[in-house]
Amino acid sequence: MRTTQKLNLETLFDELLKFQEEFEENEKYLLFDFRSKTGLCWELILEVANYLSLNDVVTAFSSDVLCLLWRYNKKLPIIEPSETFMRTMIHTIMPEQIVSLRIKADHHKSTIELAPPATFNHVKKLTLVNFQKNQIIDFQKYFTRLTCLSLFYEEQMCFHSFMKIFNYLNSPIKQFEIHCRNVLCSHRRTDLIFQKLNTLNYTIEHLILNIAHISMTIVNKCFQSYTTCLLKTIIDFIKIMTNIQCIHIIINQGSIEKLLDINEWKSLVTGCRKLKKVILHGKRSMLQDEKLKQQALEIQNQMSNGKRKIDFEIKLK
Template sequence: MLCSMIMIEYLLENYIIWPWDITDESNKHMLIEIWKEMFSNHFPVDLTMKECPMLIGVMRRSSEEKDSFLASSYEFKILLKGDILMQTHRKLNLETLSDILFTFKEEFDENEQYLSFNFVKKTSLCWDIILEITKYLSLNDAVTIFSIDILHLLRKYKVRLPIVEPSDRFMKTMIKNIDNEQIVSLHLKENQLRSTIELASASIFTNIISVTLINLQHVNQINEFQTCFPNLICLSLCYNNEIDFHRLCKIFNHIQNPIKRFEIHCDYILCSHRHTSHFFSKINNLKFTIEYFLLDMTHGSMTWINNCS
Protein backbone atom coordinates (compact mmCIF):
# COMPACT_ATOMS: atom_id res chain seq x y z
CA MET A 1 0.00 0.00 0.00
CA LEU A 2 2.75 2.43 1.01
CA CYS A 3 4.72 1.45 -2.08
CA SER A 4 1.98 2.31 -4.61
CA MET A 5 2.99 5.03 -7.05
CA ILE A 6 0.07 7.29 -6.02
CA MET A 7 1.08 7.08 -2.37
CA ILE A 8 4.79 7.52 -3.08
CA GLU A 9 4.10 10.68 -5.13
CA TYR A 10 1.84 12.11 -2.41
CA LEU A 11 4.35 11.42 0.36
CA LEU A 12 7.27 12.87 -1.59
CA GLU A 13 5.28 16.02 -2.34
CA ASN A 14 3.83 16.61 1.14
CA TYR A 15 6.03 14.84 3.67
CA ILE A 16 9.65 14.38 4.67
CA ILE A 17 9.91 10.59 4.86
CA TRP A 18 12.47 8.70 6.92
CA PRO A 19 12.01 4.93 6.34
CA TRP A 20 13.72 2.37 8.54
CA ASP A 21 13.93 -1.42 8.38
CA ILE A 22 13.98 -3.21 11.76
CA THR A 23 14.10 -6.76 10.39
CA ASP A 24 17.60 -7.00 11.81
CA GLU A 25 17.77 -6.60 15.62
CA SER A 26 20.82 -4.33 15.39
CA ASN A 27 18.86 -1.97 13.13
CA LYS A 28 16.10 -1.84 15.70
CA HIS A 29 18.48 -0.81 18.50
CA MET A 30 20.13 1.72 16.20
CA LEU A 31 16.75 3.34 15.47
CA ILE A 32 15.95 3.60 19.18
CA GLU A 33 19.30 5.30 19.88
CA ILE A 34 18.96 7.69 16.94
CA TRP A 35 15.42 8.58 18.04
CA LYS A 36 16.58 9.31 21.58
CA GLU A 37 19.42 11.49 20.32
CA MET A 38 17.22 13.46 17.91
CA PHE A 39 14.17 13.98 20.07
CA SER A 40 15.53 13.68 23.65
CA ASN A 41 12.86 11.10 24.27
CA HIS A 42 12.33 7.35 24.28
CA PHE A 43 10.69 5.66 21.32
CA PRO A 44 6.92 6.25 21.77
CA VAL A 45 5.85 2.58 21.41
CA ASP A 46 7.21 -0.93 21.83
CA LEU A 47 8.98 -1.71 18.61
CA THR A 48 8.23 -5.25 17.46
CA MET A 49 7.85 -6.88 14.08
CA LYS A 50 4.22 -7.74 14.90
CA GLU A 51 3.39 -4.02 15.06
CA CYS A 52 4.88 -3.26 11.65
CA PRO A 53 4.47 -1.63 9.26
CA MET A 54 4.31 1.43 11.48
CA LEU A 55 3.88 5.05 10.48
CA ILE A 56 4.67 7.81 13.01
CA GLY A 57 3.93 11.48 12.42
CA VAL A 58 6.22 14.03 14.06
CA MET A 59 5.45 17.72 14.61
CA ARG A 60 6.79 20.46 16.83
CA ARG A 61 4.97 20.79 20.11
CA SER A 62 2.97 24.02 20.21
CA SER A 63 3.91 26.58 22.87
CA GLU A 64 0.63 26.13 24.70
CA GLU A 65 1.39 22.41 25.14
CA LYS A 66 4.97 22.82 26.33
CA ASP A 67 5.63 21.84 29.89
CA SER A 68 8.82 21.95 31.93
CA PHE A 69 8.34 18.24 32.73
CA LEU A 70 8.31 17.25 29.06
CA ALA A 71 11.75 16.35 27.76
CA SER A 72 10.94 16.68 24.08
CA SER A 73 9.86 19.71 22.08
CA TYR A 74 8.14 17.38 19.61
CA GLU A 75 4.80 15.62 19.51
CA PHE A 76 4.46 12.10 18.11
CA LYS A 77 1.32 10.55 16.63
CA ILE A 78 1.09 6.88 15.71
CA LEU A 79 -0.78 6.99 12.41
CA LEU A 80 -0.49 3.35 11.37
CA LYS A 81 0.25 0.16 13.29
CA GLY A 82 0.06 -3.11 11.39
CA ASP A 83 -2.99 -2.81 9.16
CA ILE A 84 -4.95 -0.50 11.51
CA LEU A 85 -5.06 3.31 11.29
CA MET A 86 -4.72 4.39 14.93
CA GLN A 87 -6.61 7.70 14.73
CA THR A 88 -9.78 6.17 13.30
CA HIS A 89 -9.28 2.44 14.09
CA ARG A 90 -10.19 1.66 10.49
CA LYS A 91 -8.62 -1.03 8.33
CA LEU A 92 -5.82 0.05 6.05
CA ASN A 93 -6.65 0.72 2.42
CA LEU A 94 -5.65 3.40 -0.04
CA GLU A 95 -8.63 5.62 0.78
CA THR A 96 -8.34 5.45 4.59
CA LEU A 97 -4.56 5.93 4.45
CA SER A 98 -4.97 8.99 2.22
CA ASP A 99 -7.53 10.44 4.64
CA ILE A 100 -5.30 10.05 7.70
CA LEU A 101 -2.26 11.48 5.92
CA PHE A 102 -4.27 14.44 4.65
CA THR A 103 -5.66 15.12 8.16
CA PHE A 104 -2.23 14.98 9.78
CA LYS A 105 -0.80 17.29 7.10
CA GLU A 106 -3.54 19.85 7.88
CA GLU A 107 -2.79 19.64 11.63
CA PHE A 108 0.92 20.00 10.95
CA ASP A 109 0.49 23.06 8.70
CA GLU A 110 -1.89 24.73 11.17
CA ASN A 111 0.54 24.08 14.01
CA GLU A 112 3.50 25.49 12.07
CA GLN A 113 1.53 28.58 11.12
CA TYR A 114 0.64 29.08 14.78
CA LEU A 115 4.27 28.66 15.90
CA SER A 116 5.66 30.95 13.22
CA PHE A 117 3.89 33.99 14.63
CA ASN A 118 5.62 35.54 17.63
CA PHE A 119 4.00 38.87 18.43
CA VAL A 120 6.60 39.91 21.00
CA LYS A 121 9.59 39.36 18.71
CA LYS A 122 7.92 40.85 15.65
CA THR A 123 6.81 44.05 17.39
CA SER A 124 9.68 44.45 19.91
CA LEU A 125 7.20 45.85 22.43
CA CYS A 126 8.21 46.01 26.08
CA TRP A 127 6.28 43.89 28.57
CA ASP A 128 4.65 46.93 30.19
CA ILE A 129 2.90 47.78 26.92
CA ILE A 130 2.02 44.14 26.33
CA LEU A 131 0.47 43.97 29.79
CA GLU A 132 -1.65 47.02 28.96
CA ILE A 133 -2.78 45.41 25.68
CA THR A 134 -3.86 42.21 27.41
CA LYS A 135 -6.40 44.13 29.50
CA TYR A 136 -8.51 44.42 26.33
CA LEU A 137 -8.24 40.73 25.42
CA SER A 138 -9.68 37.46 26.59
CA LEU A 139 -7.30 35.11 28.38
CA ASN A 140 -7.31 32.59 25.53
CA ASP A 141 -6.59 35.33 22.97
CA ALA A 142 -3.75 36.68 25.14
CA VAL A 143 -2.12 33.24 25.24
CA THR A 144 -2.60 32.77 21.49
CA ILE A 145 -0.97 36.12 20.70
CA PHE A 146 1.77 36.28 23.32
CA SER A 147 2.29 32.54 23.99
CA ILE A 148 2.26 30.83 27.36
CA ASP A 149 4.89 33.32 28.60
CA ILE A 150 2.14 35.86 29.24
CA LEU A 151 0.70 33.78 32.11
CA HIS A 152 3.61 34.55 34.45
CA LEU A 153 3.19 38.26 33.80
CA LEU A 154 -0.56 38.14 34.39
CA ARG A 155 -0.06 36.18 37.59
CA LYS A 156 2.62 38.56 38.84
CA TYR A 157 0.42 41.63 38.43
CA LYS A 158 -2.79 39.81 39.42
CA VAL A 159 -4.48 40.53 36.09
CA ARG A 160 -7.75 38.66 35.64
CA LEU A 161 -9.16 38.14 32.16
CA PRO A 162 -12.29 36.43 30.83
CA ILE A 163 -12.19 33.23 28.81
CA VAL A 164 -14.23 33.90 25.68
CA GLU A 165 -15.48 31.07 23.42
CA PRO A 166 -12.38 28.88 23.93
CA SER A 167 -11.47 26.16 21.47
CA ASP A 168 -11.41 22.52 22.57
CA ARG A 169 -7.69 22.60 21.93
CA PHE A 170 -7.27 25.43 24.42
CA MET A 171 -9.34 23.63 27.07
CA LYS A 172 -7.46 20.35 26.59
CA THR A 173 -3.90 21.64 26.59
CA MET A 174 -3.72 25.12 28.02
CA ILE A 175 -6.21 25.44 30.83
CA LYS A 176 -4.16 23.24 33.19
CA ASN A 177 -1.35 25.81 33.09
CA ILE A 178 -3.56 28.63 34.30
CA ASP A 179 -4.05 29.59 37.93
CA ASN A 180 -7.72 29.24 38.80
CA GLU A 181 -7.48 32.65 40.50
CA GLN A 182 -6.88 34.17 37.06
CA ILE A 183 -10.19 32.87 35.71
CA VAL A 184 -13.18 34.82 37.00
CA SER A 185 -15.39 35.07 33.91
CA LEU A 186 -16.60 32.79 31.11
CA HIS A 187 -18.22 33.76 27.81
CA LEU A 188 -19.63 30.73 25.93
CA LYS A 189 -21.98 29.70 23.17
CA GLU A 190 -24.59 27.13 24.16
CA ASN A 191 -22.92 24.36 22.15
CA GLN A 192 -19.61 25.00 23.97
CA LEU A 193 -21.03 24.78 27.48
CA ARG A 194 -20.85 21.03 28.05
CA SER A 195 -17.49 20.44 26.31
CA THR A 196 -15.86 23.36 28.13
CA ILE A 197 -16.91 21.99 31.50
CA GLU A 198 -15.98 18.39 30.65
CA LEU A 199 -12.53 19.20 29.24
CA ALA A 200 -11.28 20.99 32.36
CA SER A 201 -10.90 20.11 36.02
CA ALA A 202 -13.75 21.34 38.24
CA SER A 203 -11.27 23.30 40.37
CA ILE A 204 -10.59 25.58 37.40
CA PHE A 205 -14.07 27.10 37.74
CA THR A 206 -13.99 27.65 41.50
CA ASN A 207 -13.40 31.41 41.32
CA ILE A 208 -15.68 32.20 38.40
CA ILE A 209 -18.19 34.84 39.43
CA SER A 210 -19.61 35.77 36.02
CA VAL A 211 -20.91 33.67 33.10
CA THR A 212 -22.26 34.89 29.76
CA LEU A 213 -24.14 32.42 27.56
CA ILE A 214 -24.90 33.07 23.90
CA ASN A 215 -28.21 31.88 22.43
CA LEU A 216 -29.14 29.52 25.25
CA GLN A 217 -32.20 27.58 24.10
CA HIS A 218 -32.48 24.82 26.72
CA VAL A 219 -33.20 26.77 29.89
CA ASN A 220 -32.91 23.66 32.08
CA GLN A 221 -29.14 23.85 31.44
CA ILE A 222 -29.01 26.85 33.75
CA ASN A 223 -29.42 24.58 36.78
CA GLU A 224 -26.96 22.04 35.41
CA PHE A 225 -24.05 24.42 34.95
CA GLN A 226 -24.69 26.46 38.10
CA THR A 227 -23.42 23.52 40.17
CA CYS A 228 -20.05 23.84 38.40
CA PHE A 229 -19.67 27.47 39.48
CA PRO A 230 -20.19 27.60 43.26
CA ASN A 231 -19.29 31.30 43.49
CA LEU A 232 -21.33 32.50 40.53
CA ILE A 233 -23.09 35.80 41.24
CA CYS A 234 -23.67 37.20 37.74
CA LEU A 235 -25.41 35.50 34.82
CA SER A 236 -25.90 37.12 31.40
CA LEU A 237 -27.91 35.60 28.57
CA CYS A 238 -27.35 37.09 25.11
CA TYR A 239 -29.51 36.38 22.06
CA ASN A 240 -28.71 37.44 18.51
CA ASN A 241 -32.41 37.87 17.73
CA GLU A 242 -35.74 38.03 19.56
CA ILE A 243 -36.68 36.06 22.66
CA ASP A 244 -40.17 34.79 23.42
CA PHE A 245 -41.75 36.39 26.50
CA HIS A 246 -42.92 33.06 27.90
CA ARG A 247 -39.39 31.64 27.54
CA LEU A 248 -38.16 34.67 29.45
CA CYS A 249 -40.51 33.81 32.30
CA LYS A 250 -39.33 30.19 32.29
CA ILE A 251 -35.74 31.38 32.55
CA PHE A 252 -36.62 33.21 35.75
CA ASN A 253 -38.06 29.99 37.16
CA HIS A 254 -34.74 28.23 36.63
CA ILE A 255 -32.62 30.83 38.38
CA GLN A 256 -31.26 29.58 41.69
CA ASN A 257 -29.21 31.10 44.47
CA PRO A 258 -26.77 32.73 44.86
CA ILE A 259 -27.08 34.78 41.64
CA LYS A 260 -27.39 38.46 42.48
CA ARG A 261 -27.03 40.04 39.03
CA PHE A 262 -29.03 38.79 36.05
CA GLU A 263 -28.95 40.26 32.54
CA ILE A 264 -30.77 39.44 29.30
CA HIS A 265 -29.63 41.03 26.04
CA CYS A 266 -31.74 40.47 22.92
CA ASP A 267 -33.07 42.08 19.78
CA TYR A 268 -36.61 42.46 21.11
CA ILE A 269 -39.30 40.65 23.11
CA LEU A 270 -41.80 38.53 21.20
CA CYS A 271 -45.11 38.05 23.05
CA SER A 272 -48.26 36.25 21.89
CA HIS A 273 -50.27 37.85 24.80
CA ARG A 274 -51.64 34.49 25.95
CA HIS A 275 -51.66 33.58 29.65
CA THR A 276 -49.37 36.50 30.36
CA SER A 277 -50.85 37.24 33.77
CA HIS A 278 -50.31 33.61 34.77
CA PHE A 279 -46.61 33.86 33.94
CA PHE A 280 -46.30 37.16 35.76
CA SER A 281 -47.83 35.64 38.88
CA LYS A 282 -45.29 32.84 38.84
CA ILE A 283 -42.45 35.33 38.67
CA ASN A 284 -43.94 37.44 41.46
CA ASN A 285 -44.21 34.41 43.74
CA LEU A 286 -40.55 33.48 43.34
CA LYS A 287 -38.14 34.27 46.16
CA PHE A 288 -34.67 34.53 44.67
CA THR A 289 -31.69 36.70 45.56
CA ILE A 290 -31.42 38.79 42.38
CA GLU A 291 -30.55 42.33 43.36
CA TYR A 292 -29.98 43.71 39.87
CA PHE A 293 -31.84 42.85 36.68
CA LEU A 294 -31.11 44.27 33.24
CA LEU A 295 -33.24 43.68 30.14
CA ASP A 296 -31.45 45.17 27.15
CA MET A 297 -33.40 45.20 23.85
CA THR A 298 -31.63 46.47 20.75
CA HIS A 299 -34.86 47.24 18.89
CA GLY A 300 -37.30 47.32 21.77
CA SER A 301 -40.49 49.33 21.92
CA MET A 302 -43.24 49.96 24.47
CA THR A 303 -45.84 48.10 22.39
CA TRP A 304 -45.41 44.76 24.07
CA ILE A 305 -45.62 46.35 27.54
CA ASN A 306 -48.91 48.12 26.72
CA ASN A 307 -50.46 45.02 25.18
CA CYS A 308 -49.43 42.67 28.00
CA SER A 309 -50.13 44.84 31.03
Protein backbone atom coordinates in the same frame (compact mmCIF):
# COMPACT_ATOMS: atom_id res chain seq x y z
CA MET B 1 -4.62 14.23 -4.46
CA ARG B 2 -5.97 15.58 -7.76
CA THR B 3 -2.59 15.58 -9.49
CA THR B 4 -2.02 15.36 -13.23
CA GLN B 5 1.03 13.20 -12.62
CA LYS B 6 0.77 9.46 -12.71
CA LEU B 7 0.40 8.22 -9.16
CA ASN B 8 3.12 5.81 -8.11
CA LEU B 9 5.30 5.39 -5.06
CA GLU B 10 7.75 8.05 -6.21
CA THR B 11 5.16 10.78 -6.87
CA LEU B 12 3.30 9.88 -3.68
CA PHE B 13 6.53 10.22 -1.71
CA ASP B 14 7.16 13.67 -3.27
CA GLU B 15 3.68 14.83 -2.29
CA LEU B 16 4.17 13.61 1.27
CA LEU B 17 7.46 15.49 1.50
CA LYS B 18 5.75 18.71 0.41
CA PHE B 19 3.05 18.13 2.98
CA GLN B 20 5.67 17.57 5.70
CA GLU B 21 7.42 20.84 4.80
CA GLU B 22 4.18 22.79 4.94
CA PHE B 23 3.25 21.12 8.21
CA GLU B 24 6.59 22.07 9.79
CA GLU B 25 6.22 25.66 8.60
CA ASN B 26 2.81 25.83 10.22
CA GLU B 27 4.24 24.45 13.45
CA LYS B 28 6.92 27.14 13.44
CA TYR B 29 4.27 29.78 12.91
CA LEU B 30 2.22 28.49 15.84
CA LEU B 31 5.31 28.51 18.06
CA PHE B 32 6.18 32.06 17.05
CA ASP B 33 7.47 33.94 20.10
CA PHE B 34 5.66 37.25 19.66
CA ARG B 35 7.40 39.07 22.49
CA SER B 36 10.99 38.19 21.59
CA LYS B 37 10.49 38.69 17.85
CA THR B 38 8.78 42.07 18.20
CA GLY B 39 10.82 43.32 21.14
CA LEU B 40 7.75 44.37 23.10
CA CYS B 41 8.29 44.80 26.81
CA TRP B 42 6.06 42.98 29.30
CA GLU B 43 4.56 46.28 30.48
CA LEU B 44 3.20 46.98 27.01
CA ILE B 45 1.91 43.44 26.67
CA LEU B 46 0.04 43.90 29.95
CA GLU B 47 -1.55 47.04 28.54
CA VAL B 48 -2.60 45.20 25.36
CA ALA B 49 -4.04 42.37 27.47
CA ASN B 50 -6.64 44.73 28.92
CA TYR B 51 -8.41 44.71 25.56
CA LEU B 52 -8.31 40.95 24.96
CA SER B 53 -9.87 37.84 26.40
CA LEU B 54 -7.67 35.47 28.39
CA ASN B 55 -7.74 32.86 25.62
CA ASP B 56 -6.70 35.46 23.03
CA VAL B 57 -3.85 36.69 25.25
CA VAL B 58 -2.49 33.16 25.63
CA THR B 59 -2.85 32.53 21.88
CA ALA B 60 -1.03 35.75 21.02
CA PHE B 61 1.75 35.71 23.62
CA SER B 62 1.98 32.00 24.58
CA SER B 63 1.33 30.56 28.04
CA ASP B 64 4.42 32.42 29.35
CA VAL B 65 2.20 35.47 29.84
CA LEU B 66 0.12 33.70 32.51
CA CYS B 67 2.72 34.13 35.25
CA LEU B 68 2.89 37.84 34.46
CA LEU B 69 -0.88 38.20 34.60
CA TRP B 70 -0.97 36.41 37.94
CA ARG B 71 1.86 38.54 39.36
CA TYR B 72 0.02 41.76 38.52
CA ASN B 73 -3.36 40.36 39.58
CA LYS B 74 -4.81 40.62 36.06
CA LYS B 75 -8.12 38.82 35.74
CA LEU B 76 -9.48 38.49 32.22
CA PRO B 77 -12.57 36.91 30.65
CA ILE B 78 -12.61 33.74 28.60
CA ILE B 79 -14.80 34.34 25.55
CA GLU B 80 -16.14 31.41 23.56
CA PRO B 81 -12.98 29.27 23.88
CA SER B 82 -12.15 26.82 21.11
CA GLU B 83 -11.87 23.10 21.77
CA THR B 84 -8.15 23.31 20.96
CA PHE B 85 -7.68 25.96 23.65
CA MET B 86 -9.59 23.90 26.19
CA ARG B 87 -7.52 20.80 25.43
CA THR B 88 -4.08 22.42 25.40
CA MET B 89 -4.09 25.64 27.43
CA ILE B 90 -6.80 25.56 30.09
CA HIS B 91 -4.67 23.26 32.30
CA THR B 92 -1.97 25.95 32.58
CA ILE B 93 -4.33 28.68 33.79
CA MET B 94 -4.91 29.32 37.47
CA PRO B 95 -8.61 29.42 38.47
CA GLU B 96 -8.10 32.80 40.15
CA GLN B 97 -7.36 34.35 36.75
CA ILE B 98 -10.80 33.48 35.34
CA VAL B 99 -13.58 35.72 36.64
CA SER B 100 -15.77 35.90 33.54
CA LEU B 101 -16.82 33.30 30.97
CA ARG B 102 -18.88 33.49 27.77
CA ILE B 103 -19.93 30.33 25.99
CA LYS B 104 -22.39 29.25 23.31
CA ALA B 105 -24.99 26.56 23.89
CA ASP B 106 -23.60 24.25 21.22
CA HIS B 107 -20.12 24.26 22.83
CA HIS B 108 -21.02 24.18 26.51
CA LYS B 109 -20.38 20.47 27.10
CA SER B 110 -16.89 20.45 25.61
CA THR B 111 -15.99 23.61 27.55
CA ILE B 112 -16.93 22.06 30.87
CA GLU B 113 -15.76 18.49 30.22
CA LEU B 114 -12.29 19.53 29.01
CA ALA B 115 -11.60 21.75 32.02
CA PRO B 116 -10.23 20.59 35.38
CA PRO B 117 -12.95 20.40 38.09
CA ALA B 118 -12.01 23.63 39.92
CA THR B 119 -11.35 25.75 36.82
CA PHE B 120 -14.44 27.96 37.09
CA ASN B 121 -14.73 28.24 40.87
CA HIS B 122 -13.88 31.96 40.78
CA VAL B 123 -16.10 32.96 37.86
CA LYS B 124 -18.40 35.82 38.90
CA LYS B 125 -19.96 36.70 35.54
CA LEU B 126 -21.36 34.04 33.22
CA THR B 127 -22.64 34.87 29.74
CA LEU B 128 -24.68 32.18 28.02
CA VAL B 129 -25.59 32.42 24.33
CA ASN B 130 -28.78 30.69 23.15
CA PHE B 131 -29.03 28.51 26.27
CA GLN B 132 -32.26 26.73 27.13
CA LYS B 133 -33.56 26.18 30.65
CA ASN B 134 -32.29 22.62 31.04
CA GLN B 135 -28.78 23.62 29.95
CA ILE B 136 -28.67 26.41 32.53
CA ILE B 137 -29.63 23.91 35.23
CA ASP B 138 -26.64 21.74 34.30
CA PHE B 139 -24.28 24.66 34.82
CA GLN B 140 -25.26 25.58 38.36
CA LYS B 141 -22.84 23.24 40.13
CA TYR B 142 -19.79 24.63 38.30
CA PHE B 143 -20.23 28.28 39.29
CA THR B 144 -20.48 28.61 43.04
CA ARG B 145 -19.49 32.30 43.22
CA LEU B 146 -21.63 33.62 40.40
CA THR B 147 -23.02 37.14 40.94
CA CYS B 148 -23.91 38.13 37.37
CA LEU B 149 -25.82 36.07 34.80
CA SER B 150 -26.14 37.40 31.25
CA LEU B 151 -28.34 35.69 28.65
CA PHE B 152 -28.05 36.33 24.90
CA TYR B 153 -30.65 35.02 22.45
CA GLU B 154 -30.75 35.23 18.67
CA GLU B 155 -34.10 33.43 18.56
CA GLN B 156 -37.55 34.44 19.77
CA MET B 157 -38.10 34.23 23.52
CA CYS B 158 -40.78 35.26 26.01
CA PHE B 159 -40.76 36.66 29.55
CA HIS B 160 -42.46 33.52 30.79
CA SER B 161 -39.32 31.52 29.86
CA PHE B 162 -37.01 34.03 31.57
CA MET B 163 -39.07 33.90 34.73
CA LYS B 164 -38.80 30.12 34.91
CA ILE B 165 -35.01 30.42 35.05
CA PHE B 166 -35.31 31.95 38.52
CA ASN B 167 -36.45 28.55 39.83
CA TYR B 168 -33.03 27.08 39.02
CA LEU B 169 -30.65 29.81 40.18
CA ASN B 170 -28.83 28.53 43.26
CA SER B 171 -26.18 31.27 43.30
CA PRO B 172 -27.00 34.66 44.85
CA ILE B 173 -27.21 36.53 41.53
CA LYS B 174 -26.95 40.31 41.98
CA GLN B 175 -27.10 41.34 38.33
CA PHE B 176 -29.32 39.77 35.69
CA GLU B 177 -29.01 40.66 32.00
CA ILE B 178 -31.20 39.76 29.03
CA HIS B 179 -30.10 40.60 25.48
CA CYS B 180 -32.75 39.39 23.09
CA ARG B 181 -33.61 40.12 19.46
CA ASN B 182 -37.27 39.09 19.69
CA VAL B 183 -39.04 39.03 23.04
CA LEU B 184 -42.74 38.30 23.19
CA CYS B 185 -45.19 39.70 25.70
CA SER B 186 -48.40 38.03 26.79
CA HIS B 187 -50.92 40.79 26.10
CA ARG B 188 -53.82 40.88 28.57
CA ARG B 189 -52.95 37.56 30.23
CA THR B 190 -49.70 38.63 31.95
CA ASP B 191 -51.18 38.83 35.48
CA LEU B 192 -52.61 35.31 35.26
CA ILE B 193 -49.34 33.84 33.96
CA PHE B 194 -47.09 35.40 36.59
CA GLN B 195 -49.47 34.76 39.49
CA LYS B 196 -49.85 31.12 38.55
CA LEU B 197 -46.10 30.53 38.67
CA ASN B 198 -45.72 32.48 41.92
CA THR B 199 -41.92 32.71 41.76
CA LEU B 200 -40.00 35.47 43.53
CA ASN B 201 -36.31 36.33 43.46
CA TYR B 202 -34.77 38.00 46.52
CA THR B 203 -31.18 38.59 45.37
CA ILE B 204 -31.19 40.44 42.02
CA GLU B 205 -30.44 44.15 42.47
CA HIS B 206 -29.64 45.26 38.92
CA LEU B 207 -31.56 44.32 35.77
CA ILE B 208 -30.40 45.07 32.22
CA LEU B 209 -32.98 44.38 29.52
CA ASN B 210 -31.59 44.95 26.03
CA ILE B 211 -34.27 44.68 23.32
CA ALA B 212 -32.78 47.32 21.04
CA HIS B 213 -33.02 45.02 18.02
CA ILE B 214 -36.52 43.74 18.63
CA SER B 215 -38.55 43.09 15.47
CA MET B 216 -40.78 46.06 14.63
CA THR B 217 -43.33 43.64 13.18
CA ILE B 218 -43.79 42.09 16.63
CA VAL B 219 -43.84 45.49 18.33
CA ASN B 220 -46.43 46.97 15.99
CA LYS B 221 -48.67 43.92 16.25
CA CYS B 222 -48.46 44.08 20.03
CA PHE B 223 -49.23 47.80 20.24
CA GLN B 224 -52.24 47.43 17.98
CA SER B 225 -53.73 44.91 20.38
CA TYR B 226 -52.87 46.70 23.62
CA THR B 227 -50.92 49.97 23.69
CA THR B 228 -49.13 49.33 26.99
CA CYS B 229 -48.73 45.58 26.49
CA LEU B 230 -44.92 45.46 26.31
CA LEU B 231 -44.47 47.74 29.32
CA LYS B 232 -47.06 45.85 31.38
CA THR B 233 -45.30 42.55 30.70
CA ILE B 234 -41.91 44.08 31.61
CA ILE B 235 -43.29 45.57 34.84
CA ASP B 236 -44.91 42.27 35.88
CA PHE B 237 -41.61 40.52 35.19
CA ILE B 238 -39.65 43.05 37.28
CA LYS B 239 -42.06 42.67 40.22
CA ILE B 240 -40.76 39.14 40.69
CA MET B 241 -37.38 40.66 41.67
CA THR B 242 -38.38 42.07 45.04
CA ASN B 243 -34.87 43.36 45.88
CA ILE B 244 -34.35 45.25 42.59
CA GLN B 245 -32.58 48.61 42.92
CA CYS B 246 -31.67 49.62 39.37
CA ILE B 247 -33.47 48.92 36.07
CA HIS B 248 -31.81 49.60 32.71
CA ILE B 249 -33.93 49.06 29.59
CA ILE B 250 -32.46 49.50 26.10
CA ILE B 251 -35.04 49.67 23.33
CA ASN B 252 -35.19 50.58 19.66
CA GLN B 253 -36.20 53.88 18.14
CA GLY B 254 -39.93 54.59 18.10
CA SER B 255 -40.76 52.30 21.02
CA ILE B 256 -39.51 54.29 23.98
CA GLU B 257 -42.73 56.33 24.11
CA LYS B 258 -44.65 53.10 24.71
CA LEU B 259 -42.72 52.63 27.97
CA LEU B 260 -43.88 55.89 29.55
CA ASP B 261 -47.22 54.94 31.04
CA ILE B 262 -47.31 56.51 34.52
CA ASN B 263 -49.78 54.05 36.03
CA GLU B 264 -47.69 51.03 35.09
CA TRP B 265 -44.54 52.50 36.66
CA LYS B 266 -46.41 53.54 39.82
CA SER B 267 -47.57 49.95 40.25
CA LEU B 268 -43.92 48.88 40.52
CA VAL B 269 -43.13 51.04 43.56
CA THR B 270 -45.18 49.06 46.09
CA GLY B 271 -43.72 45.64 45.30
CA CYS B 272 -40.11 46.80 44.80
CA ARG B 273 -39.41 48.86 47.92
CA LYS B 274 -35.65 49.18 47.30
CA LEU B 275 -35.93 50.57 43.76
CA LYS B 276 -33.71 53.64 43.33
CA LYS B 277 -33.15 54.19 39.61
CA VAL B 278 -34.77 53.52 36.22
CA ILE B 279 -32.94 54.21 32.95
CA LEU B 280 -34.58 54.00 29.52
CA HIS B 281 -32.01 54.03 26.74
CA GLY B 282 -33.02 54.73 23.13
CA LYS B 283 -31.92 56.42 19.93
CA ARG B 284 -31.95 60.19 19.70
CA SER B 285 -34.84 62.04 18.07
CA MET B 286 -34.33 65.80 18.41
CA LEU B 287 -38.00 66.60 17.95
CA GLN B 288 -38.93 64.37 20.88
CA ASP B 289 -36.13 65.19 23.33
CA GLU B 290 -37.96 67.88 25.30
CA LYS B 291 -41.25 65.99 25.36
CA LEU B 292 -39.62 62.79 26.62
CA LYS B 293 -37.69 64.65 29.33
CA GLN B 294 -40.91 66.19 30.58
CA GLN B 295 -42.64 62.82 30.66
CA ALA B 296 -39.70 61.28 32.52
CA LEU B 297 -39.81 64.03 35.13
CA GLU B 298 -43.53 63.52 35.61
CA ILE B 299 -43.08 59.76 36.10
CA GLN B 300 -40.22 60.40 38.56
CA ASN B 301 -42.43 62.71 40.63
CA GLN B 302 -45.29 60.20 40.64
CA MET B 303 -43.02 57.31 41.70
CA SER B 304 -41.26 59.29 44.44
CA ASN B 305 -42.59 60.56 47.76
CA GLY B 306 -41.30 62.63 50.66
CA LYS B 307 -39.11 59.86 52.13
CA ARG B 308 -38.14 58.07 48.96
CA LYS B 309 -36.87 59.44 45.66
CA ILE B 310 -36.62 57.27 42.55
CA ASP B 311 -34.57 58.62 39.66
CA PHE B 312 -36.26 58.11 36.30
CA GLU B 313 -33.96 58.95 33.39
CA ILE B 314 -34.22 58.78 29.60
CA LYS B 315 -30.92 58.58 27.71
CA LEU B 316 -30.90 59.22 23.97
CA LYS B 317 -27.98 58.85 21.65
